[in-house]
Amino acid sequence: MTRRRTFAQQQHHAQTDEAGNQWLSIEEAARLLGVGQSTLRRWSDAGLVPVYRTAGGHRRYREADLLALLKSEERPRRRLSRKALVDLSFALYHSQLTAQVASRPWYSRYQPEHLAELRALGRQLVELAFRIVNRAVDREELLRAGRTIGQRYGEISAQAGLTPAEAAEAFLAFRAPTYLAITQFAEREDIPTRRVLRLLGELTILLDEVLLATLRSLEPDTSLTRSVS
Incomplete structure (x- = not known):
């Protein structure tokens, strides 16, 4: 034989x-x-x-x-899924998306320390997204945490001298690893399509709140203007 x-x-x-x-x-x-x-x-x-x-x-x-x-696929899949997929999504982001946004005028106005903090905030955002997947957090608590991240996004963008429109464009680029991590996680874990769509819907609500908080933090302080006048 x-x-x-x-x-x-x-x-x-x-x-x-x-x-x-x-x-x-x-x-x-x-x-x-x-x-x-x-x-x-x-x-x-x-x-x-x-x-x-x-x-x-x-x-x-x-x-x-x-x-x-x-x-041994069944063991490492669950052991590596979160941290590894966060790492992979950020690696993909830096290798592909950074090359696309690096030519944008606003990108060069971020200092190295700004970019480092933005990356850290991006990782926090990915972790929040995984809490949606694991249903490990109250919805209002999740949105509050997202708004806090968004406020800091806006503060950093203001320090860099970005306009609200530029800050919004920057956020749309920096949020990419969040979607990448969740979609890759869904593929690895064979999550049913219906649940994936629901997760992406909840993730979009979260990211919309983050973006709104980013833009609010860039608004001029009208209370200070009124007190001066």
């Missing part, structure tokens, strides 16, 4: 070292895991999947590592 060949042997391009390890290219590894190459790159960069580099800088994956990951 013919023995079943390994996945790597079936692909013809995989290499075997002296220890008998089968090494896969990123294309072969992504096919084995059933994900896209860009997803596998993000997982590798976040330390979720072991990856090695050739002398020429090419990524190589050991088939045994990937098979072990597949066999």
Whole structure:
């Protein structure tokens, strides 16, 4: 009886070292895991999947590592889902969206310390979003926390000299990791479509409140104007 060949042997391009390890290219590894190459790159960069580099800088994956990951998928999925997906969503944000907004006039007016705090606020926003998923917070409490984040967004934007319209545009860009984290979480956990739509609706309500709080904090202090007059 013919023995079943390994996945790597079936692909013809995989290499075997002296220890008998089968090494896969990123294309072969992504096919084995059933994900896209860009997803596998993000997982590798976040330390979720072991990856090695050739002398020429090419990524190589050991088939045994990937098979072990597949066999233990149910355990790490829940252990890594929140922190890992937050990290992955921010990695994607910085690699793609930052390149898009960096050319906007308002972006250069944020100082490095502003951007660092905005990133921290963004992570807090993602954590609030996960509390929606876990139903671990009262709705009013959630909205209050969101408004607090929005107020700080506005204060930072005011310090940077942004107009309300520019601050709104900035927030729309900085909120991207929140949607990314939740959609990736939903995909990994196989959440039913109906519940995903409900979660996204609740998330939109939260983010709308954050945006409104951002804009309110940029409004001139009319009480001070009245007292002076």
